[in-house]
Amino acid sequence: MKIVVLHGQMHKGSTYNITKLFLENLSGENTEIIEFFMPKDTPRFCIGCFSCFTKGEDKCPHADEVQPIVKEIDEADLIILESPCYIYGMSGQLKTFLDHLAYRWMVHRPHPKMFSKVGLVISTAAGAGSKKVTRSLKDNLFHWGVPRIYRYGINVGASSWETVKLEKKLMIEMEVKKLSRKIAKQIGKAKPGLKTKLMFLIMRMAQKANDWNPTDKNYWEKYGWLETDRPWS
Ligand SMILES: Cc1cc2nc3c(=O)[nH]c(=O)nc-3n(C[C@H](O)[C@H](O)[C@H](O)COP(=O)(O)O)c2cc1C
Known part of the structure; x- marks a missing residue:
């Protein structure tokens, strides 16, 4: 995994330490963990040039900083x-990175691999x-197509x-353990539910009518999504 x-x-701090607790609970012998820290790994601010939408993500002026992270996300089973x-x-700093992934939202060019991942x-x-915060982070993953997303706020x-008080830390440890068990069960098995499918179909309707962005439309055509193919089985 x-x-x-x-x-x-x-x-x-607290967020990092809780994340580490999740990683400890979720890791097994064959777990590979890739970590990015913002702002060390954050690209420069999005300049709003629309190149990713209209010309392709490789035309983003920050593609060299963004795409290596995207590559790791695409290969992950679990995205945190x-x-x-x-x-x-x-x-x-995290928002700055996520801004660069707007082209991956379902309304534009969601990656087919996203539809089987866990977040x-x-x-x-x-x-x-x-x-x-977790609501807004979840929104990002949902619009990338990730079908199963867990929140811990x-x-x-x-x-x-x-x-942080000791009782609170003990409570956090228990909650993290419990949620980690649920998450582990979904890895490799997640499938889109009704909400994701419905959103995809609404975006498909928009893409069928799309006469404003050939880059997006060609992408949907390439995958056969404007016909009967879907990014899930
Ligand atoms: C710039 C800044 C803004 C913050 N805003 C809020 C806030 O809106 N609500 C809140 O309850 N705590 C706020 N806090 C406190 C942190 O969210 C809180 O201490 C958090 O647990 C810190 O996590 P960390 O230890 O991972 O940095 C803020 C802290 C900073 C530095």
Whole structure:
């Protein structure tokens, strides 16, 4: 099993430590873990040139920084996105990376491999906002086509992992264990449910009518998705 982790920060605080707990619970003998840390691995800001949408992702001026990460995501069985809550949202550095993947949303060019993967999104906040972050991270994975996404958001009541109360840490450990068991059962078995299929079919209708972006339309045609083929079996 291959796991790719996009850390929304560089430091090893509460979000990182909880992510590590998940990795410990999910890893077996043959687990390969690839980690990216933002902003060390973050591309420069998206400049809004629309090249990825209209000319292709290789025409993005930051393709050299973005595509090596995308390649690892494509090969992963489990994709983990994590971020501390910063003013009710994900960290800017993770958002900067995710902006570069807008072309992968179902409305444009979702990758067929996404439709069998499992996702996990993690966030911590001091008092409020972790659920808001996991909701937004989950939205990204959903629109990439990932059919099974688990959320773990927790308000830790602290500004550092060291100051999180012991009872809270024990509760987190138990919850992480329980959720990891559920996640492990889905690896390699996830299939799109009604919501993903419905979204795909709505986007298919949009692509059928698409007379504004040949790059997207040719992509859907190439996979036969405008006919009867689908990115799931
Ligand atoms: C810039 C910044 C913004 C923050 N915004 C929020 C917030 O909106 N709500 C909240 O409860 N905590 C907020 N916090 C606190 C962190 O989300 C919280 O301490 C989190 O657990 C830190 O995770 P980390 O240890 O992985 O960095 C903020 C912290 C920073 C540095």
